[in-house]
Amino acid sequence: MMAARRLTTMFAALALISVIGCAPSEGAVAPASRASDGGSATSPGQAGSASPGSRLDRSDTTGAPGIGDPAFPLDGNGGYDVGHYTLKLSYDPASKLLAGSAAIQAKAVQNLSRFDLDLHGFTVSRVTVGGSEAGFAREGDELVVTAPKMIAKDAPFTVTVDYSGVPDPVRNSSNLGTYGFIPTTDGAFVTSEPNGAKTWFPSNDHPADKATYDFEITVPEGVTAIANGEQAAPPKTSGGRTTFVWREKHPMASYLATMTTGKFDVRTGTSPGGIPVYAATDPKYRDALDLLYTKSAEITDYWTTVFGPYPFSSTGGVIDDFNAGYALENQTKPIYGGFAPDSGIIAHELAHQWFGDSLTIKRWQDLWLNEGFATYAEWLWSEHTGGATAEQMFRTAYADKNNTMWTYPPGKPQPGDLFNDAVYTRGALALHALRQKIGDTAFFDLIKKWAATYKYGNVTTDEFVAMAEQTSGKELRPLFDAWLFQPTRPALN
Ligand SMILES: [Zn+2]
Numbered sequence: 001m002m003a004a005r006r007l008t009t010m011f012a013a014l015a016l017i018s019v020i021g022c023a024p025s026e027g028a029v030a031p032a033s034r035a036s037d038g039g040s041a042t043s044p045g046q047a048g049s050a051s052p053g054s055r056l057d058r059s060d061t062t063g064a065p066g067i068g069d070p071a072f073p074l075d076g077n078g079g080y081d082v083g084h085y086t087l088k089l090s091y092d093p094a095s096k097l098l099a100g101s102a103a104i105q106a107k108a109v110q111n112l113s114r115f116d117l118d119l120h121g122f123t124v125s126r127v128t129v130g131g132s133e134a135g136f137a138r139e140g141d142e143l144v145v146t147a148p149k150m151i152a153k154d155a156p157f158t159v160t161v162d163y164s165g166v167p168d169p170v171r172n173s174s175n176l177g178t179y180g181f182i183p184t185t186d187g188a189f190v191t192s193e194p195n196g197a198k199t200w201f202p203s204n205d206h207p208a209d210k211a212t213y214d215f216e217i218t219v220p221e222g223v224t225a226i227a228n229g230e231q232a233a234p235p236k237t238s239g240g241r242t243t244f245v246w247r248e249k250h251p252m253a254s255y256l257a258t259m260t261t262g263k264f265d266v267r268t269g270t271s272p273g274g275i276p277v278y279a280a281t282d283p284k285y286r287d288a289l290d291l292l293y294t295k296s297a298e299i300t301d302y303w304t305t306v307f308g309p310y311p312f313s314s315t316g317g318v319i320d321d322f323n324a325g326y327a328l329e330n331q332t333k334p335i336y337g338g339f340a341p342d343s344g345i346i347a348h349e350l351a352h353q354w355f356g357d358s359l360t361i362k363r364w365q366d367l368w369l370n371e372g373f374a375t376y377a378e379w380l381w382s383e384h385t386g387g388a389t390a391e392q393m394f395r396t397a398y399a400d401k402n403n404t405m406w407t408y409p410p411g412k413p414q415p416g417d418l419f420n421d422a423v424y425t426r427g428a429l430a431l432h433a434l435r436q437k438i439g440d441t442a443f444f445d446l447i448k449k450w451a452a453t454y455k456y457g458n459v460t461t462d463e464f465v466a467m468a469e470q471t472s473g474k475e476l477r478p479l480f481d482a483w484l485f486q487p488t489r490p491a492l493n
Pocket of ligand 1: 002
């Protein structure tokens with residue numbers, strides 16, 4: 001993610017939008033409604049006729065309503081682990097109606113009689129578990145599913161959800177303005193960090209539960225639908241509608257999934273290093289298509305020499321005309337919202353393919369592992385292309401004594417201000433301070449080893465610090481403590 005305030009094309013005002021509560025605290029769950037039994041599901045959206053306390057009354061076979069992230073207590077869910085999503089969706093830009101079916105293959109991690117999915121808005125018409133009708137109810141952004149029979153711990157199961165409605169993106173968030181599924185005049189701009197996947201499909205909407213994805217997206221003829229990974233079949237048109245089939249075969253966090261749609265010019269090919277490339281631009285940015293394609297290819301190739309092998313099967317980028325004022329590192333296809341990116345921004349988003357997408361944080365508080373690395377990558381790209389060196393960038397940023405980042409410890413960001421500049425710049429400074437301390441050889445060995453060891457997995461700050469100490473043979477906790485966890489400007493060694 002590169003947010004508004006970091007783009008020169010942006011208005012700083014976006015960053016100052018007042019705080020809307022992000023996630024209710026655990027005690028603040030809305031009065032529970034009854035999850036109905038068997039096929040007699042309460043009518044969708046009207047499940048609020050409360051028999052009090054299904055939350056208070058949970059048994060030990062009820063999956064938790066949150067996955068356990070202290071900063072976002074209701075994000076994700078407990079009780080199961082998703083392996084694969086199959087999303088068959090149709091979208092009509094004229095009516096803004098999204099309709100379809102999600103099949104979610106998961107494994108129970110406890111005995112499970114009832115569990116939640118995250119879903120915001122929509123009318124749910126049917127839920128099945130293992131092919132049998134399941135009961136369901138809505139409680140805020142939780143879709144509570146009652147299994148037709150107990151699912152045993154460790155058993156695989158498939159839950160399907162049929163749903164439709166006009167998507168309602170997250171608006172005016174203190175973090176990022178608007179995100180999730182955002183209807184545009186010719187389609188939709190879909191960027192879901194941190195928890196906007198629930199605005200377009202039922203999911204375990206937290207980066208701690210990664211899964212693979214199949215997308216089958218039907219749109220009016222003439223509209224292009226762009227999702228993650230690669231096209232598994234050529235688009236098929238019949239009756240004035242075209243279906244695009246995309247597959248992301250590598251594990252992906254829900255916030256990195258996309259189904260961006262609209263009028264697009266597309267260029268495909270292969271990078272000089274042999275990586276397939278898909279670049280697309282809204283007609284308004286047609287002039288930027290070749291540069292987007294060429295730079296995305298060149299930079300992906302370059303990062304393989306710095307970070308190690310590219311973790312996915314294709315790279316690229318999308319420029320849409322929705323004026324989001326940010327870019328997001330959607331897996332295999334970073335998206336740029338309402339601007340043609342310069343190569344520094346492309347370098348940032350493509351560095352995320354390693355740091356954020358392949359290696360994904362387990363909790364949002366470790367976001368500096370994404371943004372500090374991607375910001376540091378901008379500095380490395382600048383140095384590589386003859387601009388300011390990383391050392392010069394470090395000195396300039398460090399010299400700015402009155403910068404507010406010194407009072408904001410990036411290792412413990414506030415949930416309402418997750419994307420604070422400190423997480424980016426101080427995160428990058430922490431990495432450069434580490435590089436100064438352990439030397440270039442150990443530093444770049446560490447970065448490659450970090451990317452290889454945790455490829456496709458989840459990571460924490462503690463794991464990075466441990467690997468840095470082990471790789472360098474140096475005691476590094478005081479350094480990380482000063483740069484990441486203290487509300488003061490660290491002394492230089
Ligand atoms: Zn970023």
